[in-house]
Amino acid sequence: AFDLNRELKRLSRIENEFKQEYEQLAQQCQEYSAALLAETRSSKELEIILNYDSENPPVLSETNEKMHLSRLKLAIRYKQ
Numbered sequence: 082a083f084d085l086n087r088e089l090k091r092l093s094r095i096e097n098e099f100k101q102e103y104e105q106l107a108q109q110c111q112e113y114s115a116a117l118l119a120e121t122r123s124s125k126e127l128e129i130i131l132n133y134d135s136e137n138p139p140v141l142s143e144t145n146e147k148m149h150l151s152r153l154k155l156a157i158r159y160k161q
Contacts, residue, residue: 082110082111082113082114082117083110083114083155083156084155085110086107086110086111086114089103089104089106089107089110090103090104090107093107114156117130118130131151132151133151134151
C-alpha cells in the first residue's frame with residue numbers, strides 16, 4: 082500500500098486532469114494501511130506486518146531474530 086500510495090501521489094503531480102482522483106486513491110491507501118494495523122490482534126501479528134520485506138521472503142522460525150521493521154521504515158521514508 083505504501084508503494085501504491087507513493088505512485089499515486091507521483092501520478093497526481095504528472096497528470097493534472099486526474100489529480101483529484103489520484104489524491105483520493107492515495108488517501109484511501111493511507112487509510113487502508115492504518116486500518117490494517119488497527120486490526121492486528123497481537124504483538125506477533127504486528128511484528129509480522131512491520132517486518133515484512135517483499136524483496137526477502139520470510140523464513141519461518143521461532144528464534145529471537147532482530148526486528149528489521151521494513152514496512153515501518155518504508156512508511157517513514159514515504160512520509161506516511
